Amino acid sequence: MTPEFRMIPVADLVEHPQNPRDDLGDPQKLAELANDIAENGNTEALHVFPITEGENAGKFLLIAGHRRTEAARLGNVAELYARLRPDLDSLDKQLETMLRENTHREGLTPINEAKAIQAMLDCEGMSVKKVAKRIHRSETFIRSRAAMVKLPESAKSAIDAGRMTLEQSQIFDEFADDEEATAELTKNAGTTDWGFTVNRLRNAKVRKFKTAASEQLIKDLGIKTISSYDSYSSNKYSRDYDRDKTPGERVAEGQVAVLGSQGDLEWYQVKQTGKKQLTEAEIADKKRFKDIGAGLEQADALWLEHVERKISAAAGHFDRPEDAPAVLALRKSMFAGYSADRARATRVLGIGVTAEGGMTADVVAAVDARVDKLKLLQLAYLHAFLHLMKDSLHKPSTWHCKYEWDRTSLQKFLDTRREIFGYEVTAYEQEAIDYWDEKERAATAESSDNDEGWDLEDDDA
Incomplete structure (x- = not known):
């Protein structure tokens, strides 16, 4: 099929609601582009989809050329040269074209790209594998970009501003079910405290997991516990470091336990002493x-x-x-x-x-x-x-x-x-x-x- 090109009134161009680019770039450069288009027209054709239904019937949906269209409006240009793309008759095809069009252009941030990829994945019949094939990216790339959509806004801003790497952003997945940890990560996104915060939160998560497991074991086996203060301030207990004994065997021997600060159980043997009559x-x-x-x-x-x-x-x-x-x-x-x-x-x-x-x-x-x-x-x-x-x-x-x-x-x-x-x-x-x-x-x-x-x-x- 021979491609169809024509001049289209700027007033008939409708911005695509799923346009990946949410920033038109440097206003000074946009003004320069506006002057160039006003003087020479657009040398590179827009890509548009003819709308045949709804309130915008008879107009054209922008697929590629949002920035050029905005420059034309700024320069009071009446018409722009465009290629009609009736073949882009579904959202996934339109998103695919917009992503491929913007991949090599300045200004499309990782978060812009992530939103567009997630929108493609939301289309009926689409999968990670299909999206990866359509836009010529790896499946790992598609998954990592899609995960960014769920990040807090401060983390997204840190990524787009170059203060946080994409690898660092994946750490948010580790704490997806922890609102307080997510809030701390968000607060320290892109700061010098990031590494310290991540290590502290990871240690706290391990400690919390160990503590929960130890508390469940205490409940299941009916383990008698004492405080850490009692374990060293009294001569009634002696620490048992034997690692071969199971918790069940220790309970059978009458041992008691201290729930340590890191969530582990410390075991103590109760010294067998007769009750002393106090003077x-x-x-x-x-x-x-x-x-x-x-x-x-x-x-x-x-x-x-x-x-x-x-x-x-x-x-x-x-x-x-x-x-x-x-x-x-x-x-x-x-x-x-x-x-x-x-x-x-x-x-x-x-x-x-x-x-x-x-x-x-x-x-x-x-x-x-x-x-x-x-x-x-x-x-x-x-x-x-x-x-x-x-x-x-x-x-x-x-x-x-x-x-x-x-x-x-x-x-x-x-x-x-x-x-x-x-x-x-x-x-x-x-x-x-x-x-x-x-x-x-x-x-x-x-x-x-x-x-x-x-x-x-x-x-x-």
């Missing part, structure tokens, strides 16, 4: 230890309230222009990528949400938004609290100075807290310090007595 002194000591723990809970609450008041009161501090670098440095280094720091920050920022249910995207956003509003003195207080202050002050073990470096570390913390926050040791905290000092003196005295006993035996010998 009056031991009972009193046990009660004192419990009272100290209760007191430290109150002391910790008072300390947090003090820090919160300090940060709140510092809102009256007015930053100077020369403070800007210090403010920026503190904000940049406040969390250093660690969610634990943000979790601690929720305790003194009064943001209305806490990290008790985990560091969700809402909690992270609330903390970051609050920090962005803090002034220099407020930031300094928060930075000191997160990076110079001890954590777990409500635990009696935190106040135990068994070695000299323990004592030095504790004293440094107390001195720093007093110097920065003007906060003295509370009676509850002093009670904990005195308790452990007494314990250490008693242990030293007992050791000394034992040493003397050995010396006497040596002398007798």
